[in-house]
Amino acid sequence: MQTLSEENYLKIIYNLDKQGLKKITPTAISEALNNNPASVVDMLRKLVDKKLLQYEKSKGVKLTEKGRNVAIIVVRKHRLWEVFLLEKLGYGWEEVHEMAEQLEHVQHAELADRLDKFLGFPEYDPHGDPIPKANGETAVTYKTVLAEIPEGGSCRVVAVKDTSPSFLQYLKKLDIGIGTKITMIEKIPFDSSVVIKLGKSSTTTVSRVFAENLVVHE
Amino acid sequence: MQTLSEENYLKIIYNLDKQGLKKITPTAISEALNNNPASVVDMLRKLVDKKLLQYEKSKGVKLTEKGRNVAIIVVRKHRLWEVFLLEKLGYGWEEVHEMAEQLEHVQHAELADRLDKFLGFPEYDPHGDPIPKANGETAVTYKTVLAEIPEGGSCRVVAVKDTSPSFLQYLKKLDIGIGTKITMIEKIPFDSSVVIKLGKSSTTTVSRVFAENLVVHE
DNA sequence: GTGAAAAATTAGTCTTGACTAATAAATATA
DNA sequence: TATATTTATTAGTCAAGACTAATTTTTCAC
Numbered sequence: 001m002q003t004l005s006e007e008n009y010l011k012i013i014y015n016l017d018k019q020g021l022k023k024i025t026p027t028a029i030s031e032a033l034n035n036n037p038a039s040v041v042d043m044l045r046k047l048v049d050k051k052l053l054q055y056e057k058s059k060g061v062k063l064t065e066k067g068r069n070v071a072i073i074v075v076r077k078h079r080l081w082e083v084f085l086l087e088k089l090g091y092g093w094e095e096v097h098e099m100a101e102q103l104e105h106v107q108h109a110e111l112a113d114r115l116d117k118f119l120g121f122p123e124y125d126p127h128g129d130p131i132p133k134a135n136g137e138t139a140v141t142y143k144t145v146l147a148e149i150p151e152g153g154s155c156r157v158v159a160v161k162d163t164s165p166s167f168l169q170y171l172k173k174l175d176i177g178i179g180t181k182i183t184m185i186e187k188i189p190f191d192s193s194v195v196i197k198l199g200k201s202s203t204t205t206v207s208r209v210f211a212e213n214l215v216v217h218e
Numbered sequence: 219m220q221t222l223s224e225e226n227y228l229k230i231i232y233n234l235d236k237q238g239l240k241k242i243t244p245t246a247i248s249e250a251l252n253n254n255p256a257s258v259v260d261m262l263r264k265l266v267d268k269k270l271l272q273y274e275k276s277k278g279v280k281l282t283e284k285g286r287n288v289a290i291i292v293v294r295k296h297r298l299w300e301v302f303l304l305e306k307l308g309y310g311w312e313e314v315h316e317m318a319e320q321l322e323h324v325q326h327a328e329l330a331d332r333l334d335k336f337l338g339f340p341e342y343d344p345h346g347d348p349i350p351k352a353n354g355e356t357a358v359t360y361k362t363v364l365a366e367i368p369e370g371g372s373c374r375v376v377a378v379k380d381t382s383p384s385f386l387q388y389l390k391k392l393d394i395g396i397g398t399k400i401t402m403i404e405k406i407p408f409d410s411s412v413v414i415k416l417g418k419s420s421t422t423t424v425s426r427v428f429a430e431n432l433v434v435h436e
Numbered sequence: 437g438t439g440a441a442a443a444a445t446t447a448g449t450c451t452t453g454a455c456t457a458a459t460a461a462a463t464a465t466a
Numbered sequence: 467t468a469t470a471t472t473t474a475t476t477a478g479t480c481a482a483g484a485c486t487a488a489t490t491t492t493t494c495a496c
Contacts, residue, residue: 005453027473039454041475046453057462057474089332102324108317114307223483245443257484259445264482275444275492437496444491450484461474466467 002052004105007074008033009043010052011104013061014071018138023060069136073112076132078104079125080115086126086178087119093126094163126178128159128215142218146182147194147211154183155216162213174204182216220270222323225292226251227261228270229322231279232289236356241278287354291330294350296322297343298333304344304396305337311344312381344396346377346433360436364400365412365429372401373434380431392422400434 002010012032016024026044030037044061047053052067063071081103085096113134116122123139124130130139149155157180160167171177176198185203186195192208220228230250234242244262248255262279265271270285281289299321303314331352334340341357342348348357367373375398378385389395394416403421404413410426 003452025473026475035453036455037474038456038476042453088336089329091332095326099324099326099329103321106317106320108313111307111317114309118306221482243443244445253483254485255444256446256486260483440493440495442491442493444489446489447487449486452482452484453480455478455480457477457479459474459476461472463470463472465470 001107002050002070005043006047006050006052007070007105009040009047010063010067010071011074011078013053013063014068014075017063024062025060029061072132072136072138074104076112076134077106077115079129079131080112080119080122082125082127083119083122083131084115092163092168093160096126124158124178124217126159128217143215144217145212146184146196146214146216147192147208149182149184149216151184151186154181155218156181157214158217159215160213161215167210167213170210174198174206176214182214219325220268220288223261224265224268224270225288225323227258227265228281228285228289229292229296231271231281232286232293235281242280243278247279290350290354290356292322294330294352295324295333297347297349298330298337298340300343300345301337301340301349302333310381310386311378314344342376342396342435344377346435361433362435363430364402364414364432364434365410365426367400367402367434369402369404372399373436374399375432376435377433378431379433385428385431388428392416392424394432400432 009029012029013024016028016032021028026037026040029044030040033040044053044055047067048055051064052070053064054062078100081100082096085091085099086093091099116131116134122131128141128143130141132138143158144155145161146155157176157178159178160171176182181199183197184194185197188194188205192211193205194208194211195203195205197203227247230247231242234246234250239246244255244258247262248258251258262271262273265285266273269282270288271282272280296318299318300314303309303317304311309317334349334352340349346359346361348359350356361376362373363379364373364375375394375396377396378389394400399417401415402412403415405411406413406423410429411423412426412429413421413423415421
């Protein structure tokens with residue numbers, strides 16, 4: 001069993017690794033956790049003792065199998081709870097993260113799986129990050145922004161970058177939400193506006209700024 | 219803002235008070251929390267400093283307005299989460315308490331109210347305890363067991379005492395769940411069996427043991 | 437009302453997880 | 467390569483919250 005603090009370290013290390021960081025150093029961790037490098041060194045020692053990770057100065061930090069499993073479950077719970085808060089409790093995109101930071105540490109063997117089922121096995125959280133599956137597999141994330149979809153390509157909305165009320169209101173007006181399918185019809189060279197089609201309905205034109213704030217996949 | 223530990227003390231004190239304990243002493247608290255009286259004394263001092271409670275040796279511990287408000291929110295969240303775990307995630311009666319002990323400390327101003335709404339404003343948790351309302355009011359609990367309902371009286375199921383699989387299975391077979399309305403038709407003097415009517419359907423006879431394990435209100 | 441038992445309190449310690457300041461090691465630059 | 471700079475580590479503290487053991491207060495029984 002791990003403490004809340006240990007879980008947070010494992011999660012951050014897992015995330016740094018997923019972000020492609022080659023060498024995970026105490027400083028990198030302390031920056032991610034916004035704490036002191038000395039505290040990180042203390043905790044690394046403890047986690048090594050518990051066989052949750054390996055640490056060699058030359059290679060940096062690596063999660064062990066055991067450590068990765070713990071991290072995956074925490075991340076899985078975090079993202080599932082975010083979906084819950086957004087879809088079931090009606091919280092906004094920007095409010096869910098902080099609460100999920102607390103909820104991810106709730107312990108019970110079946111909790112993640114039951115929540116997953118209840119939510120209908122969602123693949124992405126409201127920020128567009130893939131939710132690890134029960135077996136630990138994580139969907140490859142083809143996440144990009146609408147603006148990058150080529151003409152003729154289509155995609156699904158997984159999240160927004162901007163979370164200002166005006167943007168969210170605009171999304172509502174356009175009837176765009178998580179999962180909405182969008183087809184890229186045309187990119188206007190003049191001002192980089194894009195013409196898109198939503199599901200079966202007629203086409204709409206949106207600005208480049210808009211298209212760069214909509215996170216999509218595929 | 220309170221720590222997790224402080225919230226637990228406030229909750230326990232609130233519960234002891236609701237249970238009708240006249241004088242709430244450090245020993246009573248330490249028994250409820252299953253910890254050391256010395257620890258309780260330390261914490262009481264801290265909570266007095268924070269104006270969350272008053273403590274006089276002669277009168278025992280009393281929550282202040284502020285302390286009671288904190289306690290009520292914790293209890294409210296605890297019971298709402300229990301309903302969630304039971305009704306939405308399909309957990310059993312006996313599994314929800316432990317998880318709710320963790321969930322009750324999740325912080326966000328609107329969390330309890332949003333959860334309450336999502337669950338359809340339930341009045342009782344799976345153990346038959348009333349869920350405090352948003353304004354802090356707590357339903358008077360007329361909780362008793364089916365066996366105590368007089369002939370001709372009716373009631374609604376709020377919980378079970380026994381949580382063995384065989385009892386729960388039997389309940390399922392009889393189609394009795396939380397909220398089921400039961401009318402007491404007759405009490406058989408011979409073996410104290412009771413004849414009941416479920417909703418509009420025909421009558422059923424159940425044993426005294428059964429009737430004493432079904433928590434009902436009204 | 438006095439002695440015994442129970443309850444409350446104090447003093448001192450421990451663990452966790454954080455911090456600062458000082459030092460050692462590694463890296464980068466001239 | 468020697469030096470400067472960044473990074474890692476150690477040593478020593480601190481606060482929260484718990485504990486044990488010792489002591490003081492209260493309460494109860496006679």
